């Protein structure tokens with residue numbers, strides 16, 4: 001199998017797929033709240049009761065619609081000086097931010113090499129990991145960017161993780177994540193991690209397969225191939 005580097009993957013039609021849903025709003029039936037099981041704004045507001053300022057990072061934010069909606073609400077509540085939001089996406093296809101909103105920054109960059117300038121109360125990656133090459137490295141990086149009690153939430157199909165020459169049961173893979181403090185909810189295919197941490201998976205990344213076909217979302221996704229560096 002011909003595995004792709006990050007650079008080659010980012011040029012692939014699977015990642016540039018125009019049929020992808022990049023426009024989720026904050027709430028509603030096609031919204032982040034439904035995907036996450038909570039409204040990100042509620043989390044930010046509740047943390048403002050004990051913190052002077054709060055930050056939200058949305059990885060693979062698509063058009064940034066959910067962040068834009070949230071930032072408008074934050075501005076209308078007069079909380080712009082205490083809330084900061086960052087959105088990162090490979091494709092510079094962002095919706096327009098109203099000129100009077102100053103708490104949101106949308107950046108066109110790859111999440112594989114983008115570096116943050118702050119720690120976050122909330123980091124989300126809604127249906128973005130499906131298209132990333134080294135998914136486990138992004139999970140490790142994101143959890144290291146959390147504040148001590150910050151939360152990371154993402155969608156992940158464990159079938160998109162492949163272990164060269166080994167057929168690992170999904171319970172084994174979710175156990176590997178759990179050992180590092182990352183919980184995978186099998187039914188909803190959702191990842192959750194609370195609290196900043198340094199993760200070291202016993203794996204070496206080999207490359208990405210963009211011909212994996214559709215995953216549970218129905219859209220073509222990317223398989224990430226690893227080699228185990230210790231026996232299990």
Ligand SMILES: C[S@@+](CC[C@H](N)C(=O)[O-])C[C@H]1O[C@@H](n2cnc3c(N)ncnc32)[C@H](O)[C@@H]1O
Pocket residue numbers: 010015020021022023024025059060061062063088089090091109110111112125126127128131132
């Ligand atoms: C299915 S869309 C989801 C967008 C948004 N989270 C939403 O729910 O509306 C996946 C997004 O991941 C982005 N993406 C894929 N690989 C990426 C990478 N390496 N770095 C940044 N964004 C990436 C794509 O450009 C796309 O906008």
